[in-house]
Amino acid sequence: MYRGFSKSELSQQYSPSSCVDDIATFINAYVQQSKVAKNKALNNKLVLTDLNYHSHKDTLLDLYLPEHQQQNLQNKPKLQVYIHGGYWQELSKEESCFAASNFQAHNCYFAVINYSLAPNASLSEIVEQNRQALAWLYQNADYYGYDQNEIYLSGSSAGAHLAIMMLQTDWTNYIDNQYLSADGQFSFIKGICAVSGIYDLTPIAQTYINEPLQLSPLEITKNSPLLGKMTTAEINPCKVIVSYGNNETAEFKRQSQALLKKLTLLGYPVRFQEISDRNHFDVILDLANPDSWLFNEILKQMSLPLAKS
Numbered sequence: 001m002y003r004g005f006s007k008s009e010l011s012q013q014y015s016p017s018s019c020v021d022d023i024a025t026f027i028n029a030y031v032q033q034s035k036v037a038k039n040k041a042l043n044n045k046l047v048l049t050d051l052n053y054h055s056h057k058d059t060l061l062d063l064y065l066p067e068h069q070q071q072n073l074q075n076k077p078k079l080q081v082y083i084h085g086g087y088w089q090e091l092s093k094e095e096s097c098f099a100a101s102n103f104q105a106h107n108c109y110f111a112v113i114n115y116s117l118a119p120n121a122s123l124s125e126i127v128e129q130n131r132q133a134l135a136w137l138y139q140n141a142d143y144y145g146y147d148q149n150e151i152y153l154s155g156s157s158a159g160a161h162l163a164i165m166m167l168q169t170d171w172t173n174y175i176d177n178q179y180l181s182a183d184g185q186f187s188f189i190k191g192i193c194a195v196s197g198i199y200d201l202t203p204i205a206q207t208y209i210n211e212p213l214q215l216s217p218l219e220i221t222k223n224s225p226l227l228g229k230m231t232t233a234e235i236n237p238c239k240v241i242v243s244y245g246n247n248e249t250a251e252f253k254r255q256s257q258a259l260l261k262k263l264t265l266l267g268y269p270v271r272f273q274e275i276s277d278r279n280h281f282d283v284i285l286d287l288a289n290p291d292s293w294l295f296n297e298i299l300k301q302m303s304l305p306l307a308k309s
Helices: 007-013 023-043 100-105 123-139 158-168 202-206 217-222 250-265 283-288 293-301
Strands: 047-052 060-064 078-083 108-113 151-156 189-195 239-247 270-279
Touching (some): 007 250, 023 047, 023 060, 023 100, 023 283, 060 123, 078 123, 078 158, 100 108, 100 283, 108 123, 123 151, 123 158, 123 217, 151 283, 151 293, 158 189, 189 293, 202 217, 239 293, 270 283, 283 293
Parallel strands (some): 078 108, 078 151
Antiparallel strands (some): 047 060, 060 108
């Protein structure tokens, strides 16, 4: 078994709910806070819903507009994109817009990506859908009014994995030639915030989590940031935040620490933090809190005024 764990120990290490009394409490918080944020945006006509970024019924996103629209076309608002977690098999954009109001209040566009879930899609297909979503957002920036050169990405758990997978992406396969430089190099994601993610999928194949995923050895290697080839920061300049809650399993913490080491060796500037009094599920809710360390680190990453005095 992986790293000498027994089967039951491995399942416990990769079951985030083992650290909390009732996971439903946190899922309900996602649902309720997202409902409030979306209803507020709908009432103020500050959200565009169900924009189809590809040809599948699941490939939709919601785009939240800043509270205060600027008229200065030379200084367009920036875009923060959120990828939800749920072990690639649960949740959707509807439970994942809880941070929208906070970003809108700080003059940001905020997009939430929906994607197909296992077992209806393989992990490779899920990764591809998120790449298509990011490419669509880049190429439609002028139409919707945000800065094409100021796109940032955040994700929680499986969403953190998907966010980091974007650093293993050859965007020349997704972006129209008109945007590419003469040397063929191209990158547009300026920052990533990865919270409580899994970056080596090897142990997942040995747990109950793999039942809907059915990961093959090839798919594990292809979709594991810690195993696959990642571009250097010189080629793909991007600031990264890696974080998790202090009340998480040892394996979730170790995976983030391993990612920190790899990113640092590749030259990426990384802000790293274990956040106290947080678990795997509520740590990401800090994105909705203007006074939190996590949200203020994202503001720094985006070169925006801090919310915290």
